[in-house]
Amino acid sequence: MDVALDTKECWNCPIKHQAVCARCEPDELTRLEEIKYYRNYDAGQPVIWAGDHMEFVASVVTGIASLSQTMEDGRTQMVGLLLPSDFIGRPGRDSAPFDVVAVSDLTICCFRKKPFEELMTTTPHIGQRLLEMTLDELDSAREWMLVLGRKTAREKIASLLAIIARRDATLKKHSPKDGMTFDLPLTREAMADYLGLTLETVSRQISALRKSGIIELDGKRRVVIPSLEKLMNETGDDVDGGLIA
Amino acid sequence: MDVALDTKECWNCPIKHQAVCARCEPDELTRLEEIKYYRNYDAGQPVIWAGDHMEFVASVVTGIASLSQTMEDGRTQMVGLLLPSDFIGRPGRDSAPFDVVAVSDLTICCFRKKPFEELMTTTPHIGQRLLEMTLDELDSAREWMLVLGRKTAREKIASLLAIIARRDATLKKHSPKDGMTFDLPLTREAMADYLGLTLETVSRQISALRKSGIIELDGKRRVVIPSLEKLMNETGDDVDGGLIA
DNA sequence: CGAGTCCTTGAGCTACATCAACGTCCGTGG
DNA sequence: CCACGGACGTTGATGTAGCTCAAGGACTCG
Numbered sequence: 001m002d003v004a005l006d007t008k009e010c011w012n013c014p015i016k017h018q019a020v021c022a023r024c025e026p027d028e029l030t031r032l033e034e035i036k037y038y039r040n041y042d043a044g045q046p047v048i049w050a051g052d053h054m055e056f057v058a059s060v061v062t063g064i065a066s067l068s069q070t071m072e073d074g075r076t077q078m079v080g081l082l083l084p085s086d087f088i089g090r091p092g093r094d095s096a097p098f099d100v101v102a103v104s105d106l107t108i109c110c111f112r113k114k115p116f117e118e119l120m121t122t123t124p125h126i127g128q129r130l131l132e133m134t135l136d137e138l139d140s141a142r143e144w145m146l147v148l149g150r151k152t153a154r155e156k157i158a159s160l161l162a163i164i165a166r167r168d169a170t171l172k173k174h175s176p177k178d179g180m181t182f183d184l185p186l187t188r189e190a191m192a193d194y195l196g197l198t199l200e201t202v203s204r205q206i207s208a209l210r211k212s213g214i215i216e217l218d219g220k221r222r223v224v225i226p227s228l229e230k231l232m233n234e235t236g237d238d239v240d241g242g243l244i245a
Numbered sequence: 246m247d248v249a250l251d252t253k254e255c256w257n258c259p260i261k262h263q264a265v266c267a268r269c270e271p272d273e274l275t276r277l278e279e280i281k282y283y284r285n286y287d288a289g290q291p292v293i294w295a296g297d298h299m300e301f302v303a304s305v306v307t308g309i310a311s312l313s314q315t316m317e318d319g320r321t322q323m324v325g326l327l328l329p330s331d332f333i334g335r336p337g338r339d340s341a342p343f344d345v346v347a348v349s350d351l352t353i354c355c356f357r358k359k360p361f362e363e364l365m366t367t368t369p370h371i372g373q374r375l376l377e378m379t380l381d382e383l384d385s386a387r388e389w390m391l392v393l394g395r396k397t398a399r400e401k402i403a404s405l406l407a408i409i410a411r412r413d414a415t416l417k418k419h420s421p422k423d424g425m426t427f428d429l430p431l432t433r434e435a436m437a438d439y440l441g442l443t444l445e446t447v448s449r450q451i452s453a454l455r456k457s458g459i460i461e462l463d464g465k466r467r468v469v470i471p472s473l474e475k476l477m478n479e480t481g482d483d484v485d486g487g488l489i490a
Numbered sequence: 491c492g493a494g495t496c497c498t499t500g501a502g503c504t505a506c507a508t509c510a511a512c513g514t515c516c517g518t519g520g
Numbered sequence: 521c522c523a524c525g526g527a528c529g530t531t532g533a534t535g536t537a538g539c540t541c542a543a544g545g546a547c548t549c550g
Contacts, residue, residue, distance in 0.1 A: 071395065075395040080387065098387065137383055139342050148394040207531085236320075444497085
């Protein structure tokens with residue numbers, strides 16, 4: 001929970017070009033710097049429970065968090081995966097609508113909510129950037145609705161792998177290509193919660209994709225994609241054009 | 246497609262307190278008024294196809310539109326229901342990500358995109374209001390993901406009815422109460438596309454809810470809710486608190 | 491009156507869930 | 521160093537919710 005990041009200053013921040021502060025002028029950054037602090041979480045730790053009062057908003061700096069909802073009887077649905085530069089919280093609302101949990105070890109950059117809201121009304125660049133990010137998130141959420149509502153289990157898994165592959169490639173600053181390799185950041189259960197499936201079905205479909213030669217596995221988590229085209233053919237999406245964000 | 250609305254001026258607009266222009270000062274409204282025009286669509290007509298170049302953004306003034314995605318093989322998923330005051334389009338993006346179709350007769354208030362974007366950078370109130378609306382939409386989309394991913398067919402139908410009941414009540418400016426009545430704005434097929442079901446399952450579950458006394462039907466479209474509490478119990482949601490938006 | 495749209499209901503099938511057993515890896519403590 | 525326990529993953533057997541296919545009813549519009 002204490003600070004462990006060596007980049008405690010904005011000029012040196014790994015997400016400064018994508019986060020909510022990306023558009024800020026130096027003087028705006030100075031004001032932000034005054035109200036910010038870092039928090040760290042271990043994999044598995046909760047960050048916020050739905051309904052909690054939130055005294056901060058935040059940006060993910062490193063690691064991955066999940067955004068999810070749970071029903072009384074325990075059924076849970078993940079509604080978003082929060083990656084570095086993604087924003088947590090909602091200016092203008094007091095309590096959190098969803099659970100936020102650290103999926104991997106996680107560092108977030110928190111801004112005290114009250115002063116952040118004030119800053120938003122006085123400086124245009126924060127609000128502008130947040131609007132852009134929120135519109136992108138909304139499109140992604142809507143694209144995911146197609147996955148949840150209409151795709152088969154196999155298509156769901158292929159879609160998830162395609163997204164992770166694409167994200168992993170952009171993180172490493174090269175475009176996705178045949179033969180690429182990455183680690184699954186999620187357990188089978190977390191994948192199931194993201195895809196609206198059971199963990200057994202996830203496991204079976206991953207095995208099935210392996211048997212079809214669409215993917216290769218190295219251990220439980222490491223995935224090789226011999227042919228991106230073959231993978232994309234399994235997602236059910238239009239191969240050219242309309243990809244999932 | 247031509248103008249048929251008698252409220253062509255902003256001061257007299259039925260959605261002026263909720264739409265993207267809700268926060269505007271009189272002089273900002275004047276500038277908006279210069280770049281706006283109305284369009285009308287008949288029920289069933291397309292407004293925009295996914296991928297189309299968009300030369301305007303717009304607010305729904307009266308009627309209902311759907312936002313949806315279709316796969317190559319014809320599976321379709323509705324990703325949003327656009328009601329009066331909801332916003333269509335995305336400043337800063339050129340082509341539409343989803344299909345927009347008029348569900349009922351529809352009137353929208355269009356703003357030419359280029360000048361609207363310019364207005365957004367010069368006047369703060371439009372962007373602020375749009376951010377608020379977009380954050381609300383994002384929460385709604387995420388809540389709907391739980392419906393699509395984890396609820397049973399019966400719970401899905403009950404959830405949809407609960408939402409429509411709530412919206413209908415707020416439209417008529419009273420709170421939802423036992424014995425309330427409303428018309429379903431959607432065909433069985435459109436409900437199926439919204440809920441990730443087939444139209445047959447929708448039909449069967451509506452019949453089942455009727456047989457259980459949760460709802461009463463007057464014709465195909467008119468619904469009576471004898472007990473809201475009973476309906477809510479069928480949605481699977483926490484009865485107090487966390488309701489679907 | 492006929493055609494089209496929307497809806498309902500039945501019969502059978504299948505994709506995925508459920509229940510259950512077991513295998514692998516890894517950290518902890520005897 | 522090994523034994524144990526717990527987290528995570530795989531696979532099999534069986535059950536079932538919802539899909540598919542099919543027929544027919546109610547209503548509307550020409």
